[in-house]
Amino acid sequence: xxxxxxxxxxxxxxxxxxxxxxxxxxxxxxxxxxxxxxxxxxxxxxxxxxxxxxxxxxxxxxxxxxxxxxxxxxxxxxxxxxxxxxxxxxxxxxxxxxxxxxxxxxxxxxxxxxxxxxxxxxxxxxxxxxxxxxxxxxxxxxxxxxxxxxxxxxxxxxxxxxxxxxxxxxxxxxxxxxxxxxxxxxxxxxxxxxxxxxxxxxxxxxxxxxxxxxxxxxxxxxxxxxxxxxxxxxxxxxxxxxxxxxxxxxxxxxxxxxxxxxxxxxxxxxxxxxxxxxxxxxxxxxxxxxxxxxxxxxxxxxxxxxxxxxxxxxxxxxxxxxxxxxxxxxxxxxxxxxxxxxxxxxxxxxxxxxxxxxxxxxxxxxxxxxxxxxxxxxxxxxxxxxxxxxxxxxxxxxxxxxxxxxxxxxxxxxxxxxx
DNA sequence: TCTGGGGTCCTAGGACCC
DNA sequence: TCTGGGGTCCTAGGACCC
Numbered sequence: 001x002x003x004x005x006x007x008x009x010x011x012x013x014x015x016x017x018x019x020x021x022x023x024x025x026x027x028x029x030x031x032x033x034x035x036x037x038x039x040x041x042x043x044x045x046x047x048x049x050x051x052x053x054x055x056x057x058x059x060x061x062x063x064x065x066x067x068x069x070x071x072x073x074x075x076x077x078x079x080x081x082x083x084x085x086x087x088x089x090x091x092x093x094x095x096x097x098x099x100x101x102x103x104x105x106x107x108x109x110x111x112x113x114x115x116x117x118x119x120x121x122x123x124x125x126x127x128x129x130x131x132x133x134x135x136x137x138x139x140x141x142x143x144x145x146x147x148x149x150x151x152x153x154x155x156x157x158x159x160x161x162x163x164x165x166x167x168x169x170x171x172x173x174x175x176x177x178x179x180x181x182x183x184x185x186x187x188x189x190x191x192x193x194x195x196x197x198x199x200x201x202x203x204x205x206x207x208x209x210x211x212x213x214x215x216x217x218x219x220x221x222x223x224x225x226x227x228x229x230x231x232x233x234x235x236x237x238x239x240x241x242x243x244x245x246x247x248x249x250x251x252x253x254x255x256x257x258x259x260x261x262x263x264x265x266x267x268x269x270x271x272x273x274x275x276x277x278x279x280x281x282x283x284x285x286x287x288x289x290x291x292x293x294x295x296x297x298x299x300x301x302x303x304x305x306x307x308x309x310x311x312x313x314x315x316x317x318x319x320x321x322x323x324x325x326x327x328x329x330x331x332x333x334x335x336x337x338x339x340x341x342x343x344x345x346x347x348x349x350x351x352x353x354x355x356x357x358x359x360x361x362x363x364x365x366x367x368x369x370x371x372x373x374x375x376x377x378x379x380x381x382x383x384x385x386x387x388x389x390x391x392x393x394x395x396x397x398x399x400x401x402x403x404x405x406x407x408x409x410x411x412x413x414x415x416x417x418x419x
Numbered sequence: 420t421c422t423g424g425g426g427t428c429c430t431a432g433g434a435c436c437c
Numbered sequence: 438t439c440t441g442g443g444g445t446c447c448t449a450g451g452a453c454c455c
Contacts, residue, residue, distance in 0.1 A: 003433095013437095033441090034440090034441035034442075035441050035442065036439090036440095036441075038439080039441065041437095041441070055441085056440090056442085057438080057439075057440040058439080059439035059440075060439085060440080062439090075427090075441090077442095094450090099435095099451055101437090102436080102437050103437070104437075105437080170435090182444095184436080185434095185435065185436080186433070186434055186435085188434095189434065190434070192436080218446095218447065218448075219446095219447080220434090220446075220447070235445075243444085244444085245443090245444070246443085246444095246446085247442075247443050247444070248442090248443090249442065249443080250441090251440085251441070251442090252444080253438095253439090254438075254439095271435085290448080294440090295440095296439095297424085298442055306430095306431085308429085308430070308431095310429095341441095346442095349448055351440095395451095402449050412452090
């Protein structure tokens with residue numbers, strides 16, 4: 001059977017969440033601000049109609065917002081996360097084949113649904129009734145086209161919150177009305193590059209030579225073009241994969257110049273990120289600390305830097321990670337700058353259980369040291385999926401599965417033994 | 420002993436998304 | 438004085454090993 005994807009997207013999600021708990025906000029222009037009340041990250045339809053753009057810095061428009069009667073809310077991510085979970089649970093009741101794509105979007109497999117129109121009507125009504133959140137639905141044979149359909153469902157009041165792009169003629173007509181930048185996966189820079197190659201519209205992108213796209217723009221653009229033709233290249237991702245990185249970062253309320261202050265911030269970033277990582281049962285084999293000045297202050301000397309550091313053993317221990325993050329910070333620290341932002345990324349995440357199960361639970365543990373010493377001089381073979389240790393004191397070669405070790409871990413064996 | 424090519428790893432940066 | 442935070446994927450170039 002032909003594929004059919006439905007993209008369910010919550011309308012103006014953060015603004016809608018605020019309205020659920022404050023019905024007086026209905027019908028009024030509402031915007032939600034980012035951390036530190038920096039800029040606009042969500043707008044109700046009424047706010048959009050006033051011409052307020054995404055990312056508008058609040059401090060520049062504060063007065064104007066007041067004049068226009070725009071209601072401003074600081075963001076409340078705990079609330080939005082909770083509302084999101086409720087919406088997703090309801091959607092899961094409509095089909096088990098569901099991919100939660102973001103906090104406010106999900107792709108559903110609707111290929112087998114008989115009366116699609118009635119099904120979607122019921123879905124929208126249920127979500128609205130049980131959560132107070134309005135959603136739009138776009139349906140098409142590929143994810144990229146489902147995104148297009150969803151956009152039309154939102155923009156066109158006559159659509160009734162749902163658009164179907166199954167018929168090729170209808171797809172053609174829909175794409176004709178769009179610019180390149182309206183496509184999922186094409187932003188400003190890519191649009192400019194495509195235009196320079198003579199590809200100016202979604203229809204031209206759809207018709208472009210796949211080999212040329214692959215060569216000039218890479219595999220992502222080639223797939224996007226295929227998806228526009230109705231050839232599905234992006235499958236539904238049903239299983240939620242393990243996270244590959246966890247980031248904690250913040251802009252400082254005011255510029256910071258002292259090393260000690262940034263150290264303090266970095267320590268708190270690490271503990272936040274590590275806690276999040278532990279909740280997911282993961283450990284980090286690599287850590288990156290970064291700092292930067294305020295790029296908006298052109299009169300200031302600019303500096304940005306990051307430093308990565310491979311841990312001898314993947315770990316989820318906050319104290320170990322803080323030590324590493326501080327070492328990385330010292331390597332990139334320069335006096336004399338006004339730092340505006342800093343952060344820590346935990347990357348190369350592996351299952352914590354695989355780290356704890358084996359040889360090197362704790363590098364400073366005496367037994368671990370002895371084990372590592374015993375490994376010295378061993379015959380090591382790095383296979384595709386395994387690392388095999390031979391000889392000395394082992395009844396038979398000892399194979400460790402690579403996927404239970406981090407990549408960096410296995411290739412830095414010497415480093416490990418040097419501890 | 421010399422040479423070349425392939426594979427992998429690492430880092431940095433770009434681009435995009437919500 | 439004041440412009441978010443958290444992610445993913447891809448590419449390119451250099452180092453290194455076999």
